[in-house]
Amino acid sequence: MITTNLGDMVTAILLLIGTFFMFVGALGLLRMPDLFMRMSATAKAVTMGVSTLLIAVAVHFNELGLGTRALATIAFVFITTPIAAHMIGRAGYARQVKLWEGTIVDELRGRYDPETGELLSRPPVPAETAASEGTD
């Protein structure tokens, strides 16, 4: 026999939502074709999943101090996950990780010098590409 009250129900629903997001993030890490798409799949989904699970903890225990700590952890995760993803992405691009062959836009193509690590504001590209690009 399942006994239930409102807090319990909210906790269970939050747990299921958070776990779904974690699962989707891990699936994206496994199935996506290149590094940047993997990071794009995981960073967002898993941030959402972890914060939902932490809110579930706060709702379940129903204490002020615990809820504050859970919210502080959520704030920390929200701040640090994009920073970490950005740093890994930059390091990956600097290491010239191979992009997926179906990639359409690579805005740094031709502008990044892997020897010196310098970025150019204008790519040294042929004239017709530069003409179609320079209208913005």
Next chain:
Amino acid sequence: MTLTTLAMYIVLPMLSIAVIFVLLRLIRGPKMPDRVVALDLMATVGMGGMAVYAIATEQAVFLDVATVLALISFLGTTAFAYYLQRRPE
């Protein structure tokens, strides 16, 4: 039996399968940055697992474990990213 303990039968296996997926990527990952992303994600899934475990065992202390895991995984990922960027292959 409450609804939360019933949800544990779904939540804990799904988190375990998620860790297995991440582990597969960690083993398979063609380059070093992929493995760093996998390690970071594994720490984050571990955080979620700690939060779930706090509810499963009614021990609020596990929330602090999750916080510390978040701090350490961010430090580790940042250090790995610096290392990857500095090393010219």
